Amino acid sequence: MxxxxxxxxxxxxxxxxxxxxxxxxxxxxxxxxxxxxxxxxxxxxxxxxxxxxxxxxxxxxxxxxxxxxxxxxxxxxxxxxxxxxxxxxxxxxxxxxxxxxxxxxxxxxxxxxxxxxxxxxxxxxxxxxxxxxxxxxxxxxxxxxxxxRLEEARLAVLEDRIEADLALGRHAGLVPELTALVTAHPMRERPRAQLMVALYRCGRHADALAAFHEHRRVLAEELGIDPSAELQELHQAILADRRAFLAPEASVSLRTPAPAPVPARLPPPPADFTGRETALVLARAYLGEAAAPRVCAITGMGGVGKTALALRVAHEVGDAYPDGRIHVDLRGGTRRPLLPGEALAHLLNALGGQDAEQDGEGDLPRDTEALTRLYRDRLAGRRVLIVLDDASGERQVRPLLPGASGCGVLVTGRTRLAALEGAARIPLEPFEPAEAAALLARHAGPCRAAAEPGALALIAERCGFLPLAVRACGARLVGHPHRPLSRLADRLADPHRILDELCVADLDVRAVLALGHRLPRGDLRRSLRLLSLLSAPSFSLWTASVLLDRPLAETQEHVDELVEAHLLEAVPERPDRSRFHPLMRAVARERVLAEETSQLRAAAIQRVNAALTA
CATH class of the missing domain: 1.10.10.10 (Winged helix-like DNA-binding domain superfamily/Winged helix DNA-binding domain)
Structure with a gap:
């Protein structure tokens, strides 16, 4: 076939x-x-x-x-x-x-x-x-x-074939083809240069010069830029009638090497970074010492502060990577995570300078394996720190791992990345109560924090100590400097409005936690929604099985996958039980009310009640 x-x-x-x-x-x-x-x-x-x-x-x-x-x-x-x-x-x-x-x-x-x-x-x-x-x-x-990308690959090969034909002296037959190509793609410089050369070799010097001026006009009107230095040099060669420069043996590829830059593409670390001392020590040790593992994975639920920790660490160990620091948002929690090939193109753009981007006149290899080989070639002999933020899983990350031993990689992700070979792992949990209170106090100010320590602690607790939620509350305190802390604590006590309170400007706990609900399988999404109907702090596998009306083995598979995705938590002291983070439960509860019928919800709860009283 x-x-x-x-x-x-x-x-x-x-x-x-x-x-x-x-x-x-x-x-x-x-x-x-x-x-x-x-x-x-x-x-x-x-x-x-x-x-x-x-x-x-x-x-x-x-x-x-x-x-x-x-x-x-x-x-x-x-x-x-x-x-x-x-x-x-x-x-x-x-x-x-x-x-x-x-x-x-x-x-x-x-x-x-x-x-x-x-x-x-x-x-x-x-x-x-x-x-x-x-x-x-x-x-x-x-x-x-x-x-x-397929069309771009075709155009690049077409331009290579035209270059070969020009080298064989077939310029006369190429003029109609190149004229059509330039008309269809007026801003591509390589076919424009090839058309200029073909016209010149056919004795049509004026037409060759006109082709250049047309290109300059298009670039000025569309982009506000001038033609490249290489195309301008070709224009000067035609003006000067430099036949040796324009002979069939001369290349028309417009490829010129450029020195590789030292990329510095890290976003700034959060100015109010708080706590995480143990995680900081571990990550600095993993990435800052030559003898230590050079791949470090920071994992945890949405909003737990993975990116903040990764950026803090990346800036602190930056001196150990003199050849550059690069950050790529892999968009693992969105509807369309970055494909490995797209991420590699970003990395090569940062690493390779113009020569990487102009391989085949702006065309990088489109096969992921070829891109990975080129990427690892670029890193050979260099010490670069790569921050791969918000990974969807191991399959997305593996092609992005450098082959060079002197490079370091920081990966963040909502899954545990357990199959990522050779990686040191730092599972990130919500704040300790003292860390959450310290961050809130920085936003509230020392006088307000000292005046209402109980309210401050209550705000942190009602946020479930989740760093993103604590930051959102801190933003509310900054925005209302004269309100008592107890007012915010009271508003957070209402389960129907807590998620609304935790949305301030671009800090939106509901939106971040809802990203985790975009599971690939509809049955998993429904299981997560229905489990939020259980009001107990934790639940057993048996209770989940009754609620979901699924066999124990299938329920175990669902619970394990939800724990792996940090949508549920395993109870450390009770390995047979699981639980929601309180804010994750609130998001799931909104979803179950919006997406499941009242009859289905009532039937699920009735099964549990009947089983418990039997």
């Missing part, structure tokens, strides 16, 4: 095209094929298939698509179920995209070695695999995500 994505998404056997009915099945196949043998999570598949409006039966439909695809593939390929998603295993040459990438890489290598005949053939063969607009027939979500 052969899969085609460089045009309409198609599946072919040895002789015929296999019918793929519906855009959803084509999207499912293309999503797996574009992952190059890696697992595509259920969450990603749901987003690609339905964007922000998945049906209640989304998980069942995905299983159906997997089953249908297995039937179409037969024995020639395998669709594996690997939690948390699916993986397609096919031969590399059975996907047209991998064939395109292989031919393009070979053509570029030949071009770099000045074997222009071989380069022109390989690059032409790569482009011949395209049958129109990539990913035709899939959902808009997948097309919007993947089509731009």
């Amino acid at each position: 052969r899969v085609r994505v460089l045009g309409p998404v198609e599946l072919w056997n040895d002789v015929d095209r296999v019918e793929l009915r519906g855009s959803k099945l084509r999207t499912f196949l293309a999503s797996l094929a574009l992952a190059h043998g890696r697992v595509v999570s259920d969450r990603t598949l749901v987003e690609m298939l339905w964007e922000d409006a998945p049906p209640a039966t989304a998980q069942a439909q995905i299983q159906t698509y997997a089953s249908r695809l297995r039937g179409l593939l037969g024995d020639d390929a395998v669709v594996d179920r690997h939690r948390p998603g699916y993986r397609l295993r096919i031969e590399r040459d059975d996907l047209d995209l991998t064939g395109f990438e292989r031919l393009a890489a070979g053509g570029r290598a030949a071009l770099a070695e000045h074997r222009v005949d071989a380069a022109a053939r390989a690059l032409s063969d790569a482009l011949a695999l395209w049958r129109g607009e990539a990913l035709a027939g899939v959902t808009e979500a997948l097309a919007d995500l993947e089509r731009p």
Whole structure:
């Protein structure tokens, strides 16, 4: 079986095209094929298939698509179920995209070695695999995500092929093609330079100069900038009729090396950082000493202060990393976490200077493995600290780990990142009462804090000692310097308005904790919502099983996954029991009231009451 994505998404056997009915099945196949043998999570598949409006039966439909695809593939390929998603295993040459990438890489290598005949053939063969607009027939979500990078890759290979043809003296036949290309992409400088050279070699000097002036006008009107120094040099060469500069043997790639910068891309640490002495000592030891582990993972629930700690540590150990400090927000808690390839592009942009960005005239490799190799090459011999903030999981982080032993990595995430090999881990809990009170006192001022110590302690307690909630309360105290602390403490006592009180400007506890509810599976989200109906401080696995109306083994799996995601807490002294953080319970309680019917809620509570009285 052969899969085609460089045009309409198609599946072919040895002789015929296999019918793929519906855009959803084509999207499912293309999503797996574009992952190059890696697992595509259920969450990603749901987003690609339905964007922000998945049906209640989304998980069942995905299983159906997997089953249908297995039937179409037969024995020639395998669709594996690997939690948390699916993986397609096919031969590399059975996907047209991998064939395109292989031919393009070979053509570029030949071009770099000045074997222009071989380069022109390989690059032409790569482009011949395209049958129109990539990913035709899939959902808009997948097309919007993947089509731009595929089209960019095609354009870069087209420009390389034109360079090879110019080196072979084929300038006359290239003028119409380059004219169309420049018209379609007026701000790309490389085809503009190639058109200028082709026109010059055809004896059309005035047209070559006009092409430059048109480009300068477009850049000035659209971006307010001038053409690059390289293009201006080419313009001067045409003006001066420098034939040697413009001979077929001369390169028209406009690639010039630039020194690698020393990136300093850390956001500032919080000015009111408080407490966390043990965690600070551990993290400084892990990252500040050459003999210690160089990957440190800070994990915990949303709002617990992972980013604040990571930035404080990164600034404190910065001197141990003289070649740069980089921060990347992986957006693990959002609807669309950063893909590893996107994160690598950010890192390479910071590390590699212009030469990294201009590899293939602005085109970095799009295959994650190739990006990872380039990233690790850039870090070789350098000591750089990488802060990977808000990771969604190990699969997102692994390609971003440096190969260089002198580099350090700080990762923050809501999951425990237990499978991240060789990482030192710092699980972060809410504040100790004294830490929360100290932070509140800094905002309230020493006189107010001393006047109402009981109210200060009560505010901290009603925040569940969660740092983000404490900061939100501190902001309220700053905004109302003449109000007594007891007034805020009383307002926090109302369970129906506590989350409203904990929303101040961009400090929004409800929004941060609600991010954790975007679990990939609908059954997990429902379990979390329903468990919030239990009023006891903690609950047993048996009680959860009765409430959810699920077998014990299945309930155990749900509870374990919710604990792993820091949406529930294990009770240290009672390993058979679990509990909510009080603010997480408040968010879940809002959700259960909004998203579940009163009949379903009543039935769940009635099952528990009946079981307890039986």
